[in-house]
Amino acid sequence: MHQELIDAITGMDEESAARLTDHLLDAGVAPADILDDCKAAMDIVGKRFETGEVFIPELIFAGDILGQIAGRVKPRMAAAGQQQQRIGKVVIGTVQGDIHDIAKDIVAFMLDINGFEVTDLGVDVAPETFVETARAQGARIVGLSGFLTLAYEPMKETVAQLRALDPGIRVMIGGGQMDGKVRDYTGADAYGKDAMAAVALAKGWA
């Protein structure tokens, strides 16, 4: 672990984070170790988010800093033929009829940084697309996002089609007008109120 880099990320200091990353890489530190630092930093940011010390701006900005670090690190990983370890596969998307993506993107990012292989289908995703992707990927966890009340029906339909594919598949929902009542209505397994809740749910199912 490289505490200075972790501190730069959790302190929202993007210039230091970039400089330290270059410095570590030049010093011969393994790219995978730097990604571990990123994960450790994001764990801290995530915990602070859960406890209400930081908020969406910090999640987005830390995510952007991590993206910059990944851009520096991943070419070297590819060159070295290294791959990240993954703990499970998640298919995620905003359901049919809804084109909101901000919250869904944050959830996808947090799942990715927490070790999941995430397939992000984007917005306005048809139920059949979720089903086909889950089948093709062998994913057992699906995240359905929706910002508007119009998302309830397509969520319900998507859950039904996913259950038909695989009765044991785990489905979580989240987004602006979602709550426990909508979970019951749609037949999903769980409702997560934010990105950290989604990570906790996915880890419980992985």
Added chain:
Amino acid sequence: MSPETATPLTQEQKIDARLDAWVSTEGKPFASPEIAGAYRARAQRYADVCRLRVPDRVPTIATTGDLQQHMMGVTLADYFYDYPKAVAAAIAFYDKFPLVEYFPFSNFQPGPVFDKVQYQLYRWPGAQLGPNQGYQYVEGEYMAADEYDELIRNPEAWLLRTYWPRIMPGLKGLAGFPSLLGSLELPFVPFFFAGIGSPQVTEALETMLEASRLTGEFNAHMGQLIGTAMFAKGLPVTLGGFSKAPFDFLGDTLRGTRSVMMDLFRRPAKVLAACEAITPLAVKMAVDAAVNSGVPFAFLPLHKGADGFMSDADFAKFYWPSLEATLRGIVAQGVIPMMFVEGGYNTRLAHMAEAGLPAGTTAWMFDQTDMAKVKKFIGPWAAIGGNVPGSLFQTGTPAEMRAYVRDLMETCKPGGGFWMSPGVVLDHATEENFQAWLEAGVEFGAY
């Protein structure tokens, strides 16, 4: 006493004068004395709430988006492209629910106008979206980070020449709009009008005129609908002007959510300066329409100040000051700003209460905020409403709805200053739940 003879009046007197004119039935073409009486009673009820008096009963105001369309069996696209059909459906909706007592705004919009200017910020039904997909914003960065200075220096000039061509390609010729200084000296004037006469500017202006003509067509139908609602059904219109918090103007459709959130770290001073530059425009937009329409309420949906969107410290620094200045500016001209507080505001209430906004001059419709806290922190100085969950309208039962309304009334009704609304702009509800909500409003709303 006219509110326009403004100087000797306090802002409270201006508000009262505008409210009195709005409540009054004199000189308005009501279909019968009974309908005029119903209008007056309903309008007075809401005016009382806004001024923190105890009305005869809690007003129930249905905020609807796509609800009418779904219930009356027309498409959302019809409400964008088939105006007579939309008007007929809306009136049938009022007839179906006689307990709808205020004009329910809906997503009745002029699709051809958006088509004409090639509006890029949204997708809407019947155009880029299917006939029953609701209109939605396309998240994006529509203003670059290096454009802050231009926006701050002269917001409207930047909007006109740079932003409009970007978000409305039909008006791209406005990029060449000549300097307004050209009209300040006689020998300059020909140069100014020669600039106006350039092919690209002319084309843009002609497109604007056509968009204006298309809006006029729409407004003829909207006018017919509002006329029927008010004068034949006795439904007061409760929204006259529109605006937003300056931070939301900046963050929603200029910088976009991701970019403005990162700007809080990368260029905080620019964010604050931009909000300050936008504030007088936000006031003017709200006041002009409210005064011109004779409906002294301005609707401000609040977006990025919600719990979780930023820390309380950032809310106090970046979001609230320019919003407060906007509200004070609107109130100073005798118009009541009505904020739709989307998401939760639980951690913001104490800070808002400390601002000391004048009592009885603002109204706040809440979404997911704890209404007991709202009553405690906001109730003493402002009208409050909202909170009935959209999920309950769609997935609950009439019995659950009745119980929810009963509890909400118990929390918020005492002492007046409360109206009942959904916590959302309703797109979906079962008929039974919607009717149960209206009935519960009458059952539990009486004082």
